[in-house]
Amino acid sequence: MWFCRFRQAFVALLLPWLLAVFTQTAGRTYLLSAYGSNEILTGFDADVTRMFWLGGLFDIRIASLLFVPCLLMAALLAVSQRSFHFWQRFWPWLAALLSTLVLTFTVGNIFYYATYDRAIDVFVFGLIEDDTVAVLTTMWQDYPVIRGLLGLGLFALLVFWLYRRWQRRLSAKPERRLSLPIGVLSTLLILAIGFVGMRGSIGTFPLRQSDAQVSDLKMLNMLTPNGLMALNWAFKAHSENSHFAEATDQQGQQLLSLFLDKPTPAGLAPFMAKTDLNPMAKQTPPNVVFAVMESMGYYLEGYDRPDRDLFGALRQHWSSDWRFERFISEGDGTIDSLSRFFVRSPMSGITQSSAQYLDFTSNMFKPWLANGYKVIFVTSGNGSWRNLNQFLSHLGVSEFIEQNGLKKRYPEAHLGTWGVPDEFMFRYIEERLAEADKQGEHVLIMSMSTTHHPPYKTPNNYQKTQLVLSSEEKQRMSNLATGTALDEVMQTLRYANDQLGQFISWVKSQPLGSRTIIAATGDHNIRGIGYPDPHERVLGHGVPFYLYVPPSYRQQSHFDATRVGSHKDIWPTLYQLSLSDTPYYKTGCNLLAEHLDDIWCQGYNPEAVITPQGAYLTDNGEYRPWVSNKGLLLGEPQRMTPEQQKQFNRWSGFTDLLLWQLNRQVHGQQ
Structure with a gap:
């Protein structure tokens, strides 16, 4: 039975x-x-x-x-x-x-x-x-x-x-x-x-x-x-992501030797570097503002037309200042990118982990703190999101301003799903820069915007412009949104760009503008559109990197818009512009150097590595050259040369190297 x-x-x-x-x-x-x-x-x-x-x-x-x-x-x-x-x-x-x-x-x-x-x-x-x-x-x-x-x-x-x-x-x-x-x-x-x-x-x-x-x-x-x-x-x-493995000497030696292309003993010493002598920065330390903009991706820039203004007040600065277009985000989510910006962590959960109170050697704020800067973080979103308010205070951020502080300071600010409108974040930064100028401070202000984020909604008092899309364009973005929802996506993008542009215009109009450096990038490309075509594999990670550098701080800079890069290169570039003879933790390159570092100067995302000639796709081992000398579209796969294969092998191990150096710090092994 x-x-x-x-x-x-x-x-x-x-x-x-x-x-x-x-x-x-x-x-x-x-x-x-x-x-x-x-x-x-x-x-x-x-x-x-x-x-x-x-x-x-x-x-x-x-x-x-x-x-x-x-x-x-x-x-x-x-x-x-x-x-x-x-x-x-x-x-x-x-x-x-x-x-x-x-x-x-x-x-x-x-x-x-x-x-x-x-x-x-x-x-x-x-x-x-x-x-x-x-x-x-x-x-x-x-x-x-x-x-x-x-x-x-x-x-x-x-x-x-x-x-x-x-x-x-x-x-x-x-x-x-x-x-x-x-x-x-x-x-x-x-x-x-x-x-x-x-x-x-x-x-x-x-x-x-x-x-x-x-x-x-x-x-x-x-x-x-x-x-x-x-x-x-x-x-x-x-x-x-919540486990920190032992960072062994054997593993470190293998990873460092592979990436640096020479026998290298295990340790953090290979990551230590120093900025060049910079007399102007030493004599008059500039303010530095680094704006991370929600979903400021490369892709939607291409939808701008003379009769379809997606930039607003940002347009004049976008066309006249320094900007790198062949540039990609290192992370593909907001916290993923921010954790890399803060402490070079490829683990996005680092801000909420058991290591959140660690004195990181890779703390990217340390070079400014060592030079007497006040480090300020401003976001239009919630400060407790991902435990940022607690985490950043342990990194030396002395002032942390978020949606509640902005709402209290500006009662007219409407509190939405993800925070207050970006304009109030930029208004505060303007006022804080003016205060620093009055008190003789030099400040590093990092900001994170939130308006260009679903559910997309511009402030009620924002004067919208007509943004008409063709039927083909609507179809291309139908996965993201349709109808009035798609229009709101474009309107919030223009709003965020316009607010950033108004802020830059204000800085340039002030005496303090002659000693204030402004950088801006997107935390990641806008998601939801979909980039299924293999020729668009890099496009899905594309973000811009914008720089305003006052003339008196440009003497040692060599700007070339054709250079490629990624998030890892932003801090080294800003260090060289604003700090003199200062040690820093190096996992990227100075994009304004006269001669680029062949080891560090490629654009990196865990899924794609870009070079001036093309891109390596790490998941399938392909190499694809660029379709043209502009843009991020890729051509057909090509057989790698021995040198390209060597470069591909180096960067394929970069995430493992970042994990190793993070684990090394967590376990107190210098």
């Missing part, structure tokens, strides 16, 4: 198992049809097939991990008729819950891809670690939450009804006794199939994250895992 009951439980659970596989496959199919145009997928037929094959194996693995334990539970309860009867009544409830869970994360993965152009990853924990209320408000405004919840509820009721019917049908069938050999063999076969299903593979290793790399086309790699599998990897990445 046990074998009969076990077989019935297997047949009963086969239905929700199949539905789980179908649901996840359907989600993948929808994403491919919605975001994979014929133009993009041309020539990738074999990769699409491989994506569905391996994706299906991931779906089988998830379905098996959910329902094979249920089968084992049924096996234990099948020892008696009474306990098995309890199982027959209980499993439809459990299966309905698990089926709804699968659908929830399948739909969640679809919306996540629509927003971030990738499967669920470690940034999903922003729901908890960001301003949770603001994140939920954004979700409420940007997604059909009510319809989604109603749909999930209806689905749960429907599958529960289906499973109950299925169980009644199975119970109505007369039990057929099995001989002992057949019963044992069928049980072992079922368990073996279940075991293989939970592994997703009959090879040495279970199906794992590296198996999701099925194509040179990033989109296909992102569609291969299902929502629950991607969430599992996100949990692992988040856990690793």
